[in-house]
Amino acid sequence: MLQPLSPASASAIRTFLTESGFTEQEFRSRPNLRELSPTTRAFLLDYTREPSRFNVLLRLLLFTVEVDKTLVEELIPAEILAPLRESGVLSVNGDQIRPEVMLTPLANFWFAADPMTCIHEPEVVLWANQTTRIVDLFSIRAQVGATLDLGSGCGVLSVMAAGHSGTVVATDLNPRAEAFTRFNASLNGVSNIECFTGDTYETVKGRAFDLILANPPFFVTPTSSQLFCENSMALDGYCRRVVREGAPMLAEGGYMMMTLEWVQQKGQPWQERLAEWLDGAGCDAWILRAYTRDPGAYAQERLKNEMLEDAASTRRKFENWAAYYREQNVEQICGGMMILRRRSGESWLRVEDLTIDVSEPVGDLVERVFANQTVLSAHPSDEELIALRPRLGPECRLDQKLRQAGGKWEPASLDLTMTRGLPGLLSVEWPVAQFLASCDGSRTLGELIAGIVATVRAPEAAVRSQCCAVVRKLAERRFLAL
Numbered sequence: 317m318l319q320p321l322s323p324a325s326a327s328a329i330r331t332f333l334t335e336s337g338f339t340e341q342e343f344r345s346r347p348n349l350r351e352l353s354p355t356t357r358a359f360l361l362d363y364t365r366e367p368s369r370f371n372v373l374l375r376l377l378l379f380t381v382e383v384d385k386t387l388v389e390e391l392i393p394a395e396i397l398a399p400l401r402e403s404g405v406l407s408v409n410g411d412q413i414r415p416e417v418m419l420t421p422l423a424n425f426w427f428a429a430d431p432m433t434c435i436h437e438p439e440v441v442l443w444a445n446q447t448t449r450i451v452d453l454f455s456i457r458a459q460v461g462a463t464l465d466l467g468s469g470c471g472v473l474s475v476m477a478a479g480h481s482g483t484v485v486a487t488d489l490n491p492r493a494e495a496f497t498r499f500n501a502s503l504n505g506v507s508n509i510e511c512f513t514g515d516t517y518e519t520v521k522g523r524a525f526d527l528i529l530a531n532p533p534f535f536v537t538p539t540s541s542q543l544f545c546e547n548s549m550a551l552d553g554y555c556r557r558v559v560r561e562g563a564p565m566l567a568e569g570g571y572m573m574m575t576l577e578w579v580q581q582k583g584q585p586w587q588e589r590l591a592e593w594l595d596g597a598g599c600d601a602w603i604l605r606a607y608t609r610d611p612g613a614y615a616q617e618r619l620k621n622e623m624l625e626d627a628a629s630t631r632r633k634f635e636n637w638a639a640y641y642r643e644q645n646v647e648q649i650c651g652g653m654m655i656l657r658r659r660s661g662e663s664w665l666r667v668e669d670l671t672i673d674v675s676e677p678v679g680d681l682v683e684r685v686f687a688n689q690t691v692l693s694a695h696p697s698d699e700e701l702i703a704l705r706p707r708l709g710p711e712c713r714l715d716q717k718l719r720q721a722g723g724k725w726e727p728a729s730l731d732l733t734m735t736r737g738l739p740g741l742l743s744v745e746w747p748v749a750q751f752l753a754s755c756d757g758s759r760t761l762g763e764l765i766a767g768i769v770a771t772v773r774a775p776e777a778a779v780r781s782q783c784c785a786v787v788r789k790l791a792e793r794r795f796l797a798l
């Protein structure tokens with residue numbers, strides 16, 4: 317079991333790792349290190365065969381293979397090696413140094429987790445992966461009082477949120493997760509994380525949170541052999557539970573961001589199923605559906621890593637899963653994100669199909685979605701809307717394409733796009749583009765409409781209804797802030 321590091325040792329290790337290039341930035345600059353998986357292992361060991369400090373660190377900490385003790389002692393100073401051994405990151409095995417955990421850099425942090433070779437163990441504590449990143453990148457970055465990291469694993473989301481939270485509570489059913497989170501908090505010099513072991517919200521009963529981050533074990537499978545991705549409730553029942561029990565724990569204005577999967581059963585559109593989860597929750601909700609699979613394709617995808625291990629048992633497992641989906645009348649399995657914000661008054665629910673492979677923080681755009689949707693719900697008529705001062709987001713750009721015609725260039729298309737964050741593309745007409753340019757937040761929509769009426773001499777009612785329709789559509793699609 318890992319032991320936390322002292323602040324002085326942790327600081328020395330961070331400096332050493334940075335100076336040795338064991339950083340996300342350095343890894344990103346090396347295409348060979350981008351895809352780390354059991355299938356690339358042989359190649360990566362060959363890639364790191366030269367006995368340099370960087371290669372030894374990669375082999376020990378990332379690929380978790382034993383390295384000759386003399387070589388390690390030559391390349392890693394004793395004041396770094398000693399705390400890594402005392403804390404349980406490394407151990408000595410005869411004339412070899414043996415890694416006990418895997419260490420990966422992420423942003424300006426480092427996280428210990430179980431080695432990748434443990435992926436099939438029931439209580440594996442997972443390293444940061446794409447779903448972890450997504451929750452972090454969608455998270456609001458505003459300073460908050462209390463944050464809950466539900467199902468904290470090795471504590472990545474806790475450490476990432478610690479900088480903008482008064483306190484972070486990390487809780488996980490897996491007792492091994494708590495030790496990893498404590499260690500990772502110490503390694504990264506973070507002291508405002510409380511760690512607990514328990515089922516779902518059991519350890520935080522009666523507390524209120526401004527932010528809940530959850531990347532729960534959401535796989536829709538009939539098995540529950542892997543704690544990090546499976547659960548013992550039928551179909552998507554565990555995600556429903558996380559939502560229903562989590563919503564009342566949010567403070568007014570508090571956000572919950574979670575990854576999830578859900579099913580569509582015969583006879584009920586999936587939107588209705590999710591609406592039922594949220595019924596009476598007291599939260600606005602934005603659901604992003606990133607993918608939809610038919611049950612067979614879903615099972616095949618989830619079992620693809622096991623295919624490498626044992627084809628016959630994987631085939632039996634596939635058949636059991638397929639039979640389960642049939643018995644449960646599952647037509648589709650969908651996945652994505654659900655974002656809730658607690659708010660008194662009548663709640664709204666917005667559902668959107670969106671690719672969510674974001675690569676930079678989009679918390680400000682999430683806040684814009686919630687602000688816009690709330691304003692739109694509160695201003696349903698054009699008369700109410702024209703009092704608002706719409707503002708085009710600073711990340712919007714207008715792209716014009718031209719095509720050759722009759723020996724000259726003529727306009728082919730005009731598209732409004734988002735230059736960062738969430739995907740966005742909308743074709744517009746030139747008058748709409750001109751109108752949008754005037755939306756700078758300084759004038760009310762009513763004033764902007766009056767200006768257009770004066771120049772185009774069109775009927776005021778027609779201009780108003782068109783402008784209001786444009787503002788509604790663009791505010792819903794995040795191009796405009798209201």
Ligand SMILES: C[S@@+](CC[C@H](N)C(=O)[O-])C[C@H]1O[C@@H](n2cnc3c(N)ncnc32)[C@H](O)[C@@H]1O
Binds near residue numbers: 448467
């Ligand atoms: C997909 S992992 C996420 C880990 C980490 N938060 C991340 O994003 O990388 C899901 C985590 O939920 C934990 N978990 C599973 N069932 C749980 C339960 N009933 N209550 C609390 N945590 C649970 C698992 O042990 C695992 O650490």
